[in-house]
Amino acid sequence: MSDIHEDLARIVGKNWVSSQKEERYLYGRDPGLMPPHEPEYVVMPKTTEEVQEIVKLANREKVPVVPKGAGLSLTGLVIPQRGGILLDMKRMDKILEVNDKAGYVIVEGGTTHATLKSHLMKHYPHLRHSMPDSPPIATIVANAVIHGQGRLTQQHGFNSDMVSGLEVVLGTGELCRIGSCAVSQYWFSKGPPMPDLTGLFLGWFGTTGVITKLGMKLYPCKKIRDAMMFLTDRADLVPDIMRKLGRTEMMEDIVSSFAPLPLRLKGNFNILIIITGDSEEEVEFKRKMAWDTLWEYFESRDGGFLSVPPDMKPALLAMPSKDTTRFADTSKGGGFEYSGPITPIEKYPEFIAKLEELASKYKLFYASSARVIDGGHSMMFSFSYTFNRADPDSMVRVKTALDEAAEFALEQGGVIWKPNIDEQKMVMERMDPNTLKLMMKLKELLDPNGIMNPGNWEAK
């Protein structure tokens, strides 16, 4: 046993550290297409103090530390590129406080979306959070760190926009509170009216610190949720349709799906609209708003609402949606990955054309899902392709297609969401040089020894 292993065992207890081959193998990869790289140690802290001690140890020994939630980004963001200590946050899974009146929750760094959802359903059924469509084991912190989206993103922006405070172990091991909680016992604001320092940690993929607590805004959980489905076969109309729906400020969620299979989806852009209400009148009013908003497309016969029978609704309303999992199993060998640029909605037709072009060029099965963000300021557009894990050639073809999709997204003025290390380089190459310089200065300040998830957001 190395000294580091023993030191880690002393910090967290011997049952919560491993340098066994099996653990190192599993923690060295994610379900996506980035090449694996194993850590030397896997450790599962239980407290903030333990995280602090581990980071201090890593600084002392100059070994990398990679904080990890469920590892579901698919873009290899928690693959330890330079080995070191893999910090699995799953044991820090408590819900520390729900402030019903101010509408926020404080969770530990490894708390999952499933845990929060079930807690709210049981104890605060009038409140909800923005549930992403990733598997329910996705952690709240990791989802915020990658600027994830969820079922409330159309109304309230990225899930990271809903953060209301952080507790962070800096790259030096120091502990720091961010937001109103830095000066108050309340976690209602991530910054305003003070400088917003959450930007030093959100979007950095753990390269500036380890988030050990997070405040997240909660929203009213309306008594009724219902699903509507609008179809059009014209990609050029989709941006206007989504924008108009967004600007009603009435829709919970707006997502356009496009795929050649199942056959009922083929040839159309299938726009799912979720409406909510506390009364039948409220739901009916919103339903009417959706109809009125899209009436011109209905009259021209370019678009129409599909009747959604009762047996179809539970699947459409499910949080998280199971569609992604089903899609992942389309190809034998069950693999899929997507590039999900954030881009203006107006780019939808160009992105659809590229999605199909790449699928045809690389002989891939494809699907796309585009979610409206924050009323229509932007959307997340996914280029999704499936592969067979037992067929290396199919994996190479998907990776090549996704690389091209990322290049294309940047050319079109989009920004790559949760970019892998290659895509991060693409982004940084295009970035304003002074912005990049500022990023690197901040990084150096917060992580002077360069031990935090190295390989990510590295300019050199």
Added chain:
Amino acid sequence: MLELKFDKSKCADCKAVSCLVKCQYMDFDKDTAKVEWQKVIDGEDCRVLHDCVTCYSCEEYCPFGNHPFYLIVERQEEKGILPAPRPVITMWINQCQPVGRFMVGKVEEKALSYCFLPIFNELVKGKLFDGIWPSMIFGQEFFCNAVYLHYARMSVIKDRLPKIVENIAKQGIKELVCLHDECYGTFTSIALAYGIEVPFKPIHYYEYLHDRLKELKAEIKPLNVKAAYQRNCSARLIPETDHFVDDIFGLIGVERVKREYDGENGLCCAELIRMSKGPKLADDVQKRNVDDMVKFGAEYCVFNCPACYDSLVERVMRAGIKPIRMIDLCKVAIGEEQSQKPALEGMPVLKAAMEGK
């Protein structure tokens, strides 16, 4: 190319023009109807081709069996008139296209057709189907395709139907019990109108149920309830089957309420109207229909068609009426469990209302 057997001389001699005068969704007096119908015959653009809600009723109203509705559908397609938004039509055409995937049970000379409706996997259980199940077929390859009448796509029906008939015949089936009303309508009405030979005997499932109930008579416990019957669009292609509703109800002690919107005057479930004309007319039709059920004291609403059930189930329940499919009604009458109960998860507004109580 398959041609519609339509005799314009029958229309020339027709004084009543019932096809249009009786229409519940377009308002015509006899004189206007005569002029308008002549335009349809002559292939001219006219109001009928745009305003038709595709309820199929004129097929029943025509006393000569001259297929006025099929002619309307042909004309709509010729003129590129879209009774529903184009993407909705595309969705239907794609969804049900034969792709070589189907399911068959232990098929014998007499078999059940589930058409392409998975609901029958739940419904077909118990004594009513002893002796025939698992002789069954299911899938796009056996889908009757009548739904395209709603979408001005007679060409799709003409293209696919002969192959569908062939697929069924290839299974060695001599008698096909059509659990989907539209299948029976397709094989006995559309096929006939276009000269498509059907080498097996279609049996309407109401006839089958009626015969089975007679065999199981000793087990019937009369339900002693009043029920509204929801007629469906394809029933208009085969009005000769309507008496089976009364026959079955008679066997199991159900009174078919004599309401305004039954029989020839029945109202469409209106979901197609919603997709083609919008919510205003659809909501009005559904409201009048359900109000009528309430007014005449119906305790149950009995459905033939799965789509009608989906369309009206919530509104019917909100009116305090129990929705039930004909197969389930018969099961309950012989002491068996109802297979398909309304799933509240799919009706969030109603669910919230019930939880609120």
